[in-house]
Amino acid sequence: MADSKEYDLIVIGGGPAGYAGAIRAGQLGKKVACVEMESAGGTCLNWGCIPTKALLKSAELYLKMKKADEFGFTVGDITFDYAKVIERSRGVAGQMAKGIEFLFKKNKVDYIRGKAQVSQPGLVSIVDGAAKGEVLRAKRILIATGCKMRRIPGLEVDGERVMTSREALASTKQPKSIIIVGAGAIGVEFAYFFNALGTDVTLVEMLPTVLPIEDDEISKTLERSFEKQGIKIRTGTKCENFRVGEKSVTVDLVKDDVKEVVEADVVLSAIGVVANIEGVLAPGVKVELDRNYVKVDDNYETNVKGIYAAGDIIGPPWLAHIATFEAVNAVNAMFGHGEPRRVSNFPGCTYCQPQVASTGLTERAAREKKLDIKVGKFPFTASGKAVAGGSSEGFVKVVTDAKTGEIYGAHIIGSEATELIAEYGLAIELECSVEEVHKTIHAHPTLSEALMEAAAASMGEAIHI
Amino acid sequence: MADSKEYDLIVIGGGPAGYAGAIRAGQLGKKVACVEMESAGGTCLNWGCIPTKALLKSAELYLKMKKADEFGFTVGDITFDYAKVIERSRGVAGQMAKGIEFLFKKNKVDYIRGKAQVSQPGLVSIVDGAAKGEVLRAKRILIATGCKMRRIPGLEVDGERVMTSREALASTKQPKSIIIVGAGAIGVEFAYFFNALGTDVTLVEMLPTVLPIEDDEISKTLERSFEKQGIKIRTGTKCENFRVGEKSVTVDLVKDDVKEVVEADVVLSAIGVVANIEGVLAPGVKVELDRNYVKVDDNYETNVKGIYAAGDIIGPPWLAHIATFEAVNAVNAMFGHGEPRRVSNFPGCTYCQPQVASTGLTERAAREKKLDIKVGKFPFTASGKAVAGGSSEGFVKVVTDAKTGEIYGAHIIGSEATELIAEYGLAIELECSVEEVHKTIHAHPTLSEALMEAAAASMGEAIHI
Structure with a gap:
């Protein structure tokens, strides 16, 4: 050669x-x-x-x-x-x-x-x-x-009636109605986007909640917010029997053996990769x-x-x-430049409004592991910056070891959640205790104060709730 | 009794x-x-x-x-x-x-x-x-x-022609023009606010830059941005001889013995407390x-x-x-609940756009202390989230010990700077090294990645610049 x-x-x-x-x-x-x-x-x-x-x-x-x-x-x-x-x-x-x-x-x-x-x-x-x-x-x-x-078995992606996120990102024609299959981060973001611009959105998820990997309380809060925004949410629901017509797609939404027939301009498949x-x-x-x-x-x-x-x-x-x-x-x-590290601590983000971001264990996961935990929560309604900014939806939740204050997980729903999570990412990386977050001076007025207050709340010391 | x-x-x-x-x-x-x-x-x-x-x-x-x-x-x-x-x-x-x-x-x-x-x-x-x-x-x-x-000596605050921030916050009449005396956080925020809504703003500062306590490069960047926004900036300038008339206030702005006479509806005094x-x-x-x-x-x-x-x-x-x-x-x-702590590490924020936030030593302060430093910088133009959001002005700058990577200070100008600073606040509180910030996984795409990249840049390892 x-x-x-x-x-x-x-x-x-x-x-x-x-x-x-x-x-x-x-x-x-x-x-x-x-x-x-x-x-x-x-x-x-x-x-x-x-x-x-x-x-x-x-x-x-x-x-x-x-x-x-x-x-x-x-x-x-x-x-x-x-x-x-x-x-x-x-x-x-x-x-x-x-x-x-x-x-x-x-x-x-x-x-x-x-x-x-x-x-x-x-x-x-x-x-x-x-x-x-x-x-x-x-x-x-x-x-x-x-x-x-990943494609839905038996359903051809034609870029007109049936799309994945890729086709949806390229199509310059707004659908009047859309059925989004899968309420992970991608499905949820497209649901927010299309609904905001006036498309009639049905968001279908097989698992019991939207964003199934997030903390249950966060998922429920997002569902309520999305419903208020006008998105139709169908959780615990399967899609069966897609019929792709010339001008629309029809599908059976099946929950607990009850069938609902829904028709829309487009089906967006967001069922993973x-x-x-x-x-x-x-x-x-x-x-x-x-x-x-x-x-x-x-x-x-x-x-x-x-x-x-x-x-x-x-x-x-x-x-x-x-x-x-x-x-x-x-x-x-x-190339011999240090020991390789494998991933342990990482954030996950969803960029709809309210945004969702998290790192570490959810409350449920911590309880399933039989960890002795305390939970601290702080709502953005009690944040001056959030109220002044007109976006006080959501809260911060931190899951900690009841005895040592070790931080097992942090979960945020609200404005700028995807930026705020970085601090807890560093906190977990450095294995610092919730007390150390609580004792760090956070600028006032910021949303980041809610991270500190949630930490304080887990110790019974939050000032603003 | x-x-x-x-x-x-x-x-x-x-x-x-x-x-x-x-x-x-x-x-x-x-x-x-x-x-x-x-x-x-x-x-x-x-x-x-x-x-x-x-x-x-x-x-x-x-x-x-x-x-x-x-x-x-x-x-x-x-x-x-x-x-x-x-x-x-x-x-x-x-x-x-x-x-x-x-x-x-x-x-x-x-x-x-x-x-x-x-x-x-x-x-x-x-x-x-x-x-x-x-x-x-x-x-x-x-x-x-x-x-x-604090009031300007000899200038009575009447709430009409002469105000402090307090009167400005209460007055429901927008001035057509305003002279703001003092370009600390309060002066700068009001300058942004009034200019945005169409008031003709002259911002006067005695010291050589706006936000004089911030990093020089940040202050200069904000000045350029403000000038582009239409704010008239007069740094290194004294106000002399205020003449309060019925419909306006006139003042001499003196810089290097050169006098400029400026007239405006209102003078806002923002010279401290x-x-x-x-x-x-x-x-x-x-x-x-x-x-x-x-x-x-x-x-x-x-x-x-x-x-x-x-x-x-x-x-x-x-x-x-x-x-x-x-x-x-x-x-x-x-009440015997732990040792009292005095303040050492704290953030400071200014909420104009682009926002400014910082914690710890500026580059100049570090050099004046003869510290052996490295500086890492990352511009938001290289941040996908910033570009996607249409706000890629500004940068992150971190000042570290050249040998140990100890973080002496962090300085941010840009969208959401006031929220982003929280992570570096925790980093300094925990005395972590810049390498630890660099090695922490930050969510993509977020502005917070710029904090990580600035840390990496100080080590010559930034990926996106």
Whole structure:
């Protein structure tokens, strides 16, 4: 292979794991290639986290403008061009993707466009795309191909009547009505977005609550808020027998053997993700998989020496920040830059309004583990900043060890919850006690005071409730 | 004194120090009175932190609505009723003040309306107001009378042409033009507010930058932003020779011996505060003062046994969260509930847009102390959440020990800076290293990632710049 290029590391996939791992290797002075078949930034940046945040910002602004009289304003007709809302979102994604390409250059990462396949340990072939036919060599290969949207069995995604989040992010036509299947973070965010802009939304979840992995009380609070906003929520409900017509989709919603027939312009499938592994490994490359996820050891290395993996492709939780963390740690480790760390403490966020964010154990999980816990709660109605800002919905809840004050988990629903959670993330990382959060001076007036007050409440010392 | 009431503690002043101290004593099962001559919540809640935040929210919303086309909207005429904007702010303050009264009841605090005077150690007389003539007795008295706005010498505050923040918060007439004297947090917040609503604003500061106590780079960034917003900034400038006319005020702005004459509807004096001590101590009560601030020891006790003080009345920094912290610690200490702590690590916030927040040493202060530092910076232009939200102005800066990574200070300018600072507040409180912030998984996409990236940048390991 005289004409193959030799690298220290080849990264397959340019998402939050892949691009971060490649950049980190570049920082360490390594010769690195990052192969991406579509756009730098991967699903997160192009078809996930980032463009959805742009859409949600438009939705928030619309709802705020409609309430502007509370703030002393009189506003004439507010109209919107749905295509423009979508275009702005695409523009943001495009801008951020260019940013990643710039970072590749800055860190001397060879950015290779195409579909990569590990032909054999140490060898990657570009089997499709712009760089088709190229062959790359490296002692180390990092698989970071991520996941793609899971599809509802038997229901073809046509981008018109049936969509995943990806098609919904691209479609410039606003549906009059939508059935969203799955009330995890993605389903919930789209429900908020579409409802805000006037689409009739039915949100269906098989499990007993929306955001089933969040604290029960948070999920219930969000449900009540969503219902007040006008979203129809169907929890503990299965979707059966989708009938895709020319102008609509009809589906049976079944709960406790009772059937409700619902018709809508569009069905949005938000039932999770599956591993992007197809074609990544040539048949002879015997990397061990577990339900299509790549198995790795504590060094993020697979059973095949020199082949590593990080990010969504190694399994749940499928979160961009975890993917980045894993890839950076994998790269640090493979080049002898510190011990690799595996993920233990991480936040999860949902960006509807009120926002939801959490880290660590829910109250239920702590009780199921028979932990002796105390719970501290503080409502945003008692926060001066929240009331002044006109967004006093929600609360902070902290779950602690009854004796030591160790923080097991923190759960927030309310405005800026996704930013506020960072403090408890650090608190858990540093294994500090709830008393230490309580004793730290928090700026007044801020929403972050509610974190301190929830900590104080778990000790019976909250001032403002 | 058969008819005097006997307490465990009498608190003089119902602001953030006073009400919090009183509530804390109530939590500890003590019989406590809180004497307030005006409204529960004090200046902060009624004439400071809280009502300004309500005004600023209206200003923010107005500016956002004017940019709504970027988000895909077409908005008809936007008008506002200035009186309604002010009324909302007063309503928020009133609501929060009622909340404090509720907390007094809940915690069995006797809320006494009037002006209190310490007649002698152990004895407080109500010398004015609703409860005039009452006499209260307690072994412990906590003075928490706070501060009031400093006035410009020789310039009478008439509430029409010449105001402090207090009059500005109450006036329902929007000035067409205003000269704001002093560019600390209060001056800067009013400058943002008035300018946003269309008042012609000249912001004058004697020191070389706006927000002179903040990091130089932050102050400069805010100045540029404010100038772009249309605010006229005059730093390093003195105001001389105010001429108050019937319809306007004229003043000479003098910089480097060059005089500029400026005329405006209103002059707002925002040149700091002075201690509220007048009449609080009867002539025979020899509590030691220092420039009218009450001197206390590490237990918050004055030179007179049984007389304590906390909050703004014991001197700078004059911040509500510090006042609360001091009063709670004073009360804990006087009733044997743990060692009292004095303030060391605390955040400071300014709520204009872009927001400014900081904790610890500025870069300049660290260099002046000859500390061997590293500085890490991360711009919000590189934050996906900031770009998606349409507010990518500003940056995070962290100042660390070059060898150990100890965090000396953190400085933020940008959207939600006032909430984001909480994480670095905890980090400094826990004496964690910048590496620990860097290694903590932060949710993606959030603005809080910028805190992590700034930490990483100080180590040369930021991914996204």
